[in-house]
Amino acid sequence: MSGLTLQNVTKQFGTFTAVRNVQLTVPHGTFVCLLGPSGCGKTTLMRMVAGLDLPTSGEIRLDGADITHVPTHKRDLGMVFQSLALFPHLTVGENIAYSLRIRGVGKEEQKKRVDELLSMIHLTGYADRPVAKLSGGQRQRVAIARALAISPKLFLLDEPLSALDAKLREAMQVELRQLQQRLGITTIVVTHDQREAMTMADTVVVMNGGEIRQAAPPVEIYRRPADTFVADFIGMTNLIDFSADASGASVLGSPVAGLALPAGLSSGILSVRPEDVRLTAPGNGAITGKVTFIRDLGGTIETFVEAGGKQIVAVSMPNARPEVAIGQEVGIGLDPADCVVLKS
Numbered sequence: 459m460s461g462l463t464l465q466n467v468t469k470q471f472g473t474f475t476a477v478r479n480v481q482l483t484v485p486h487g488t489f490v491c492l493l494g495p496s497g498c499g500k501t502t503l504m505r506m507v508a509g510l511d512l513p514t515s516g517e518i519r520l521d522g523a524d525i526t527h528v529p530t531h532k533r534d535l536g537m538v539f540q541s542l543a544l545f546p547h548l549t550v551g552e553n554i555a556y557s558l559r560i561r562g563v564g565k566e567e568q569k570k571r572v573d574e575l576l577s578m579i580h581l582t583g584y585a586d587r588p589v590a591k592l593s594g595g596q597r598q599r600v601a602i603a604r605a606l607a608i609s610p611k612l613f614l615l616d617e618p619l620s621a622l623d624a625k626l627r628e629a630m631q632v633e634l635r636q637l638q639q640r641l642g643i644t645t646i647v648v649t650h651d652q653r654e655a656m657t658m659a660d661t662v663v664v665m666n667g668g669e670i671r672q673a674a675p676p677v678e679i680y681r682r683p684a685d686t687f688v689a690d691f692i693g694m695t696n697l698i699d700f701s702a703d704a705s706g707a708s709v710l711g712s713p714v715a716g717l718a719l720p721a722g723l724s725s726g727i728l729s730v731r732p733e734d735v736r737l738t739a740p741g742n743g744a745i746t747g748k749v750t751f752i753r754d755l756g757g758t759i760e761t762f763v764e765a766g767g768k769q770i771v772a773v774s775m776p777n778a779r780p781e782v783a784i785g786q787e788v789g790i791g792l793d794p795a796d797c798v799v800l801k802s
């Protein structure tokens with residue numbers, strides 16, 4: 459199997475389990491983002507892939523070979539961490555060529571490779587600049603080029619863009635993804651920023667409490683979250699209790715027809731994205747609520763409705779602005795196809 463495979467990987471620090479029984483396959487040439495709240499174990503997992511930490515149990519394989527105990531420098535990795543650690547007294551070219559030089563690559567070959575990499579990161583002609591004179595974004599690109607100089611099998615980045623301001627960060631996310639696609643290099647990025655993960659990844663791996671909660675393409679993570687943690691962590695959602703019996707499901711006191719429920723499930727939680735909540739005239743058997751707040755953000759309008767003691771948010775675009783006012787009674791329309799049924 460070509461690519462990276464983690465089998466039952468666990469890491470304990472004393473009695474504390476930072477990573478629990480992780481199973482993950484990263485096929486060759488794909489881009490994976492490890493995403494989750496602070497302390498969920500993303501960095502620990504990445505450090506084990508990098509060989510900076512040893513798993514307490516489990517196995518790590520790269521292109522079929524067991525690398526669990528192989529030291530970092532023999533794993534054929536390119537790494538970029540949050541603290542870029544470029545050599546400040548060296549030029550851009552010397553930084554990029556560093557790992558080639560220590561591997562004994564000839565001067566000519568070094569120059570050729572540096573020029574190639576500079577062109578790739580859109581910094582052609584910058585070889586002789588001191589890194590101290592670069593902008594934050596340019597430094598980031600040099601760090602990426604330096605990590606890629608040896609054409610690694612695996613490219614690992616831990617919060618690589620977190621020091622950049624929001625605009626530059628978004629631009630770099632697109633650049634990094636395009637670069638990865640051009641090179642076809644197997645890449646793993648640690649981030650706590652869901653937008654960043656959704657922008658770049660083929661597969662988003664959502665972690666919490668040391669465990670993988672879901673590993674799936676970005677749209678699937680958003681549209682079909684596996685549990686309430688993922689539903690709530692990724693974007694905005696409405697988590698609404700429901701109960702069910704032989705006659706069907708009841709949500710906030712009103713029947714909702716057509717929900718596909720797993721056999722034997724008598725209660726649970728529906729995850730409904732705000733853009734899937736339709737506000738209608740009250741009546742017609744729909745869930746009824748009262749508008750409590752309207753947040754007009756220009757590009758989108760969020761309407762807050764209280765129904766059955768629960769706050770439901772509906773999001774609409776300006777061209778479909780709901781004709782409602784605070785205090786007004788409204789109906790809440792839920793399409794069963796948009797509702798994800800989760801266990802409570």
Ligand code: ATP
Binds near residue numbers: 650
């Ligand atoms: P962040 O986004 O804040 O960097 P993270 O998801 O990367 O968080 P980790 O750094 O992997 O989280 O840490 C996971 C858990 O393991 C945390 O509770 C942390 O305190 C603990 N931990 C990490 N390294 C060690 C260590 N060397 N010794 C003891 N506990 C550790």
